[in-house]
Amino acid sequence: MKTWAVVVAAATTLLSGCAEEAKTISSLEELPFDENGHLASHVLAIPSGPCSTLVQSEIDKGGDGGDLYSHLPIRVTGDAASDLFGDGHDDEDITDILQCQLVCLDRGIDADLVGYPLPEKYFDPDGNSAHDSFSDFMGSLSCGRVEFGFINYSSKTLKLYWVNQRGDKVFLYDFERLERNTRFTHTFIGHRFIAEDPDTKEHLMDHTVEFFGIIGVGNHVNRHRKRDIRREVSSTMNGEWTKHLQVKRTFSRLGFDKGRLPDDVFGSMRAFYYNNRGSPHKTMEEWDSKGLYVNFWESDCNFIQIPWELKFIWQERLRLNVQKWVGVDIEQTDLYGIRQYTEGARLLTHVDRITTHAVSLIVNIAQGNVTSPWTVEVYDHADRLHEVVMEPGDIVYYESAKALHGRNTPLKGGYYANIFTHYRPTGDPSWYKKENPEETPEPLMDVGECKLVGSPNQYSQGAVACDNPAIGPHLSPKMITARSGKDLYNLWLDVGPTFNDDGAQSSDEL
Missing domain, CATH: 2.60.40.780 (von Hippel-Lindau disease tumour suppressor,  beta domain)
Incomplete structure (x- = not known):
């Protein structure tokens, strides 16, 4: 891997002298990465050959036409060019810069994702009206x-x-x-x-x-204090249980599934998170008047708001994934995040807004120093508890207005950063009142006898085996089937900190 100084020297040569003498890279591993393995600078990647000469000519013009907006121009050849541009990147007959393949790479992207830029990052004079010229491309949302x-x-x-x-x-x-x-x-x-x-x-x-x-x-402050919220949680769990029963329609056999982000979307999300992961970009989420669902009075919950342009790109790409999962046309309704949980965080079992959150995704962007899996607890259509382990880049599809879900077990160590994106059937805010269309998969209700075949702390590895293997690998080793809000409340009690009844205060006394 080339050092930062070597690549900067190569970029300086390209900016100030002859393009043919500029340093080139033949592997993306030679790009300038920081000590954490993330791209240390914005990069303009240029195929070797005629395009590097044409780009140099644009840079030499100076003024706005040569403004690279802090992007290091780097000439790529061999595997590096193939990884970014595929076949045809070495066409020697190119005479116009509008024929060139160029791409802007975001600072902060992981080394193993740098070869997967979003399509929006490529120079596309034919398909993007903001790319009428090289200078327009550099001054567009693709680059500068x-x-x-x-x-x-x-x-x-x-x-x-x-x-x-x-x-x-x-x-x-x-x-x-x-x-x-x-x-x-x-x-x-x-x-x-x-x-x-x-x-x-x-x-x-x-x-x-x-x-x-x-x-x-500055920053928002959620004051930490002791609270006894048992009475309120009990009432809340009864309410959530009632709400999940109001939804008639289903979309899948279990009500959830696990998948993986497309590499280019994951790379874009990771770069944004990495660049904004610290203060003052990250602030504390305002939970003062939002209820009990996140235990903000015990554990800091941070928030990194996402710009609208990125939201639109990410949510539309993810909509296609969710639409394929549910098999019906859907429209986007919301994208929330990035929420960063910290040690001790808990999320009460709940369902989401009924008119807008029919089908959703949990997206894990990053986690660090987590000493025990912080599972997503989700109940299927028969109200059996599943616990799903997620790694960065994993997604969990779920029918979020019907499938009860939460993370009642406190986060052990470190941090955990998620995005949540939501959809509903196109143009149908009353979707939840309707019976299933004929082509809807039949909910998986009876799976026969189930027994624990793994360890009690083994998650997403088939620790529970049932007569019908369609139940999948995520059935919780706790082997809980909920029958009421009381069962949800009991899980919250069982996996959380204990309460001191002698000195406890109810939350409405605070």
């Missing part, structure tokens, strides 16, 4: 143009400014507080923004944009 968000957790409304090339502040808007007032704007890599206290003129934020992302001024 990004969407960036701002969220204010300071004590007051601030003034948000953009700083132009002359260093002058240009007022954008009054920067109001809290998540509901988050604002995203289209801008370019290298643009600078300032958040100013209107009274003291102090700069509470002075930030230069480097990637798609978000930044917080």
